[in-house]
Amino acid sequence: MPLDTQPRKRKGRTRFDDSVTSPAQRPLDALADRSYDEDGNEVPPAVARRPSVIARKRFSESVLWWIDMVGTVLFAAAGCLGAGEQGLDFIGCLVIGAVCGVGGGTVRDIMFIDRSHAGPAVFWVREPIYLEVAIVASVAAFCAQVYMEEHAKAVYAHALWEDAVFWLDSIGLGCCACMGVDEAVKHRLRYIPMLVVAFLSSVGGGVLRDVLCQTPVRVMRADKEMYAPAPILAGMVYYALLGRMPIGRRTICAVAACVGLRYYAVSTGSRLPTLA
DSSP: OOOOOSOEEETTEEEOOTTTSOGGGSOGGGGOOOEEOTTSOEEOHHHHTSHHHHHHHHHHHHHHHHHHHHHHHHHHHHHHHHHHHTTOOHHHHHHHHHHHHHHHHHHHHHHTOOTTSOSOOSHHHHOTHHHHHHHHHHHHHHHHHHHHHHHSOHHHHHHHHHHHHHHHHHHHHHHHHHHHHHHHHHTTOOHHHHHHHHHHHHHHHHHHHHHHTTOOOGGGOOSSOOOTHHHHHHHHHHHHTTTTSOHHHHHHHHHHHHHHHHHHHHHHTOOOOOOO
């Protein structure tokens, strides 16, 4: 006898018999995507539809977008200036700046590729404004460098250039580490994988820059400064403050920790131990 797959009426609501229907035949409400708050905790559907919750979610997404954009701009400018130090021309500086600006986020998105969803996975393909902003920031950094070399003394211009690269790179490291942690929390990763995502999101662009410029990868060398622990510390601070501070404040604290550690390492000459 054929199975009855027709919905049965009860108390004015439609009910499907789970024993005779497949998941694809059940109501769409049962297969709806779950909602999560900014700390990665599941939010009940009734709460997720409240106007106040929706407003907070939109605000958090807006803040994260600006953090990601600031990191893109800072890394692009630092990458362009770093390429200029190696003697690259305008096009070379532009390419290195753009790659450095979007490189860390590209590495981050590649780790979370989900082939079950159609469409591009990399953020700057979905939203080309990131790549456009990275190019504009590279052009602005190149023009500023040329202006300083022409209108300032060579020693002063070089010192100013080094300071600019340091501060841009440090703040960018902190911002990208925060974005990496946020993405890892959304995918409900454990603590160690989360720190790996934050680390790779921060240093991915710099690694690509050093490889393209054929220079030693800074994050793997301890001859100049203690570079690698800074984004890891930023990720730890950002994660520790989840649920304790608003997103803007905890981002500031994480970036401050990253910049502070790098400044301390440069000022004191602290380095990680080596075998050589």
